Amino acid sequence: MPHGAHSTLSIVVPVLNEERNIFPLYEAVIAVWQELPEYAREIIFVDDGSTDGTWNGISSLKRKDASVKGIRFARNFGKESAIEAGLRAASGDAVITIDGDLQHPPELIPKMVHAWKAGNDIVRGHHTTIARHGFPKRATSFLFYRLFNLISDTPIVRGSSDFCLFSRRVVDAFDALPEKQKFHRLLSEWVGFPSASISYEARERGSGRSAYTLTKLFPLARRAIVSSATKPMSAILIIGCILSVLGVVLTFGLLYYKYFVDYEYIGGAVVLAAFVVFNNGLLFIAFGVMSLYQIAIYREVQNRPSYIVRETV
């Protein structure tokens, strides 16, 4: 892909009630542009249904700087939807998604751009300071990544964030995905393409509070699991097979013992219990087989392309 002298970089910022953070963020991005004089700039704020003065702030930024764009959602649709809208609206040769609360340091943007220029289509910001979060959030995040990577078809690294640079062809690939429940961190792993990772120290929030309470993290985790994890379904089938074999061995073993070794020692209920294990195994297998079709149907409904071409010669 040719990166001419007049490449454009788009910055996409999902914001929910960040009236006090958008100006400092804007200033920080402008300051960083000193290091990127050869690039045209586009800053897209996606107001995800804020109830404070966020939209007014975006509008006033727009009035003084034509490179600012604003999209206002009718209500709160969630950060993933805000990122999706921002990526669709972005026209840049590379697009950087960054939180609006100053936790992602804009000073990292030039480094990301260099990594992109060096041939990486995806440059991930990877935060190292998880220690700053409170214990409940740390514990749930630890457990989530552990469990998730156990069952997911596409693993994600703990500490990965939505501070990320995507090349035009990655953004085009995202835009072409018709699935509604996008989880961009996962999709960025799923599309493939060369990628790099840059570590940074997550800062304190500029102002206000995180919108992600534990109750709001749950739907996000569910989205991640449903969109990528098919292993639990396959596990049902495997459990079924194990139970069936175990049930058969137990039933016949007990019957053998009862009729050929010690008739009195083995009661009829025990044999029945062993048979129930076998029977449960059969049920699990039936569910498992249905799950296989469910996985196939879900994949069809997601309608992702079956491949993404990196290049042709």
Ligand code: UDP
């Ligand atoms: N955000 C959003 N919609 C939401 C929740 C959050 O657009 O429903 C934005 C928020 O304004 C911020 C970014 O997403 O710019 C990260 O949110 P937050 O700081 O609440 O999450 P955390 O940093 O705790 O993961």
Ligand code: MG
């Ligand atoms: Mg935050």
